[in-house]
Amino acid sequence: MSVSGKLARGIKKVRHLSQHRDWENYRDLVTVLVQKELKVRYGNKLLGYLWSIANPLAAAFVYYFAFSVILKVQIENYVVVVICGLFPWQWIGNSVGSAPNMFISNASIIKKVSFPTALIPLCTTLNHLIHFVMSLPVIMLFILLYKLPLHGSWIYGIPLLLLIQLALTYGISLILASINLFFRDLERLTGIIMNFIFYFTPVIYTKREIPEQFTKYLVFNPFFYLVSSWRELLLEGTINPGHILVSVTYAMLFLVISYWVYRKLSWKFAEVI
Amino acid sequence: MNDPIISFSNVSKSYPFYRHVRGIKNVLFNFPKSLRSLQEDQFEALRDISFTIGEGENFGIIGNNGAGKSTTLGLIAGVLKPNNGKVVVKGRVSPLLALGAGFHPELDGKDNIILNGILMGLTRRQVQSKLEEIIEFSELGEFIDRPIRVYSSGMLARLGFSVVAHLDPEILLIDEVLGVGDIRFQQKCLNKMLTFKESNVTIVLVTHAIASIIELCDRAMWIENHVIKMIGEPKEIALKYSKASGVDLGLEAVEPLTSKSQAAKQIQGNATDRPFGSVTR
Numbered sequence: 001m002s003v004s005g006k007l008a009r010g011i012k013k014v015r016h017l018s019q020h021r022d023w024e025n026y027r028d029l030v031t032v033l034v035q036k037e038l039k040v041r042y043g044n045k046l047l048g049y050l051w052s053i054a055n056p057l058a059a060a061f062v063y064y065f066a067f068s069v070i071l072k073v074q075i076e077n078y079v080v081v082v083i084c085g086l087f088p089w090q091w092i093g094n095s096v097g098s099a100p101n102m103f104i105s106n107a108s109i110i111k112k113v114s115f116p117t118a119l120i121p122l123c124t125t126l127n128h129l130i131h132f133v134m135s136l137p138v139i140m141l142f143i144l145l146y147k148l149p150l151h152g153s154w155i156y157g158i159p160l161l162l163l164i165q166l167a168l169t170y171g172i173s174l175i176l177a178s179i180n181l182f183f184r185d186l187e188r189l190t191g192i193i194m195n196f197i198f199y200f201t202p203v204i205y206t207k208r209e210i211p212e213q214f215t216k217y218l219v220f221n222p223f224f225y226l227v228s229s230w231r232e233l234l235l236e237g238t239i240n241p242g243h244i245l246v247s248v249t250y251a252m253l254f255l256v257i258s259y260w261v262y263r264k265l266s267w268k269f270a271e272v273i
Numbered sequence: 274m275n276d277p278i279i280s281f282s283n284v285s286k287s288y289p290f291y292r293h294v295r296g297i298k299n300v301l302f303n304f305p306k307s308l309r310s311l312q313e314d315q316f317e318a319l320r321d322i323s324f325t326i327g328e329g330e331n332f333g334i335i336g337n338n339g340a341g342k343s344t345t346l347g348l349i350a351g352v353l354k355p356n357n358g359k360v361v362v363k364g365r366v367s368p369l370l371a372l373g374a375g376f377h378p379e380l381d382g383k384d385n386i387i388l389n390g391i392l393m394g395l396t397r398r399q400v401q402s403k404l405e406e407i408i409e410f411s412e413l414g415e416f417i418d419r420p421i422r423v424y425s426s427g428m429l430a431r432l433g434f435s436v437v438a439h440l441d442p443e444i445l446l447i448d449e450v451l452g453v454g455d456i457r458f459q460q461k462c463l464n465k466m467l468t469f470k471e472s473n474v475t476i477v478l479v480t481h482a483i484a485s486i487i488e489l490c491d492r493a494m495w496i497e498n499h500v501i502k503m504i505g506e507p508k509e510i511a512l513k514y515s516k517a518s519g520v521d522l523g524l525e526a527v528e529p530l531t532s533k534s535q536a537a538k539q540i541q542g543n544a545t546d547r548p549f550g551s552v553t554r
Contacts, residue, residue, distance in 0.1 A: 021394050028397040032388055040379040108376060113368040113392045114351030185296035270352035271288055 033123035052131040056086045085203040088230040091132040099173035100180035100187035107273045121173040151237025171254030222250040277325035284358035287315040318344040320499045329473035333490035340496045342479045364443035382417035411435035445476045488530045
């Protein structure tokens with residue numbers, strides 16, 4: 001209690017007057033930070049795009065080979081099924097996996113000028129969203145190659161899922177990035193946990209393959225219904241409102257927690273970084 | 274003196290060492306000890322400091338390493354928060370100009386200029402309109418298109434100063450950075466800072482180049498062992514400080530500079546002697 005009380009009181013002790021930023025500055029800040037991420041990550045835009053597709057495609061090929069060719073798993077159109085799970089997962093995995101280092105890798109600017117640092121994870125997450133959106137045509141190409149239908153429900157379904165996933169990954173990233181400044185081994189822990197979650201999420205299998213007795217626990221995985229919703233939307237064109245509700249609830253929950261964690265910790269960033 | 278633009282009242286700042294809280298693993302296995310160390314093991318950087326800086330003032334801070342000078346600048350910049358007391362800053366603060374802390378190493382010079390400007394609260398359009406002027410002043414030539422990580426420390430200082438000097442700062446914070454530029458660029462910075470004096474920009478300067486405190490500053494503060502030892506007339510403080518350190522810098526001969534006396538010493542820094550290659554544009 002006394003420690004958190006101390007933290008909370010610290011916030012009110014500095015007043016920077018006429019330090020206001022207008023919306024144009026906020027907009028430019030977000031644009032520039034997103035562009036910075038793109039440039040830092042890939043340098044060249046076209047090559048960057050190729051890398052962002054090459055990774056999940058290569059993974060899809062590996063899973064296809066292991067599960068379909070060798071283990072002879074009986075899932076129809078396994079390649080497309082895996083791709084529809086892997087591309088959305090790629091975004092989650094990359095965002096959450098890189099989250100612990102988001103503030104650390106921006107140490108030079110955080111130490112130097114006072115600005116809304118919560119924008120850094122937002123911009124990284126937006127960057128991953130952009131890559132995902134750009135990889136959607138690849139998914140559609142595979143759907144066409146396997147002579148599966150395109151769906152009209154994508155027009156509203158895709159933006160809806162994009163928004164939910166953005167909120168969810170942003171919330172989680174902000175929490176991890178903030179806490180990792182104080183507990184630097186969180187990064188390793190995140191790696192281990194994400195590895196678990198990958199196999200507990202229907203990325204390389206579908207919801208149907210899960211044995212009956214486990215179905216009641218699925219709701220405890222924040223990503224489960226999100227990833228399965230992507231696949232249902234892309235392959236069947238359907239959206240299950242119940243699953244959406246679970247995902248939205250998780251997104252809201254993480255946003256609220258992240259706001260609270262960030263408010264408690266952000267004023268100490270520059271001294272621990 | 275004008276209205277105070279920066280005021281510190283009874284400010285104390287200490288850092289916990291975070292010795293036992295370095296990782297989740299440590300905390301789990303050592304919980305009570307970790308909690309205690311967070312509250313007790315504190316490093317005190319500033320103790321009960323009060324001072325004000327007026328608008329348009331050039332304010333110098335001197336003191337030994339680890340005395341608390343950079344913490345003071347961090348508090349003004351708003352990146353650090355005091356444990357006790359109150360810091361009030363009224364004005365747009367430039368990004369803290371310090372060695373090392375500065376730019377994003379993977380971005381090129383131009384992108385860093387834009388990032389800096391936007392971080393300090395300008396819009397992209399405003400920065401863009403100043404871009405040519407900043408590049409011109411920095412004299413970095415073709416290095417402006419290279420990533421910052423290949424810059425020398427002198428080149429970083431050039432870029433840093435050029436950015437903050439041209440983006441209409443109201444408060445400029447400089448932490449021992451100009452010393453790494455070559456003497457001609459130092460002279461150029463000095464001139465620029467003297468023009469700031471006329472345009473009512475407040476400058477807070479931390480430096481070990483004691484002579485420049487006398488030349489540039491209207492007032493100086495000497496921090497020793499985390500408290501203010503002296504505050505007042507720069508020459509007097511510089512002399513006492515160098516005497517206390519047992520170093521004779523020959524400061525008696527140094528006189529405050531004015532922009533008029535500088536105008537006589539015009540420098541001829543044009544396209545012919547760009548230190549980092551010609552501009553290819």
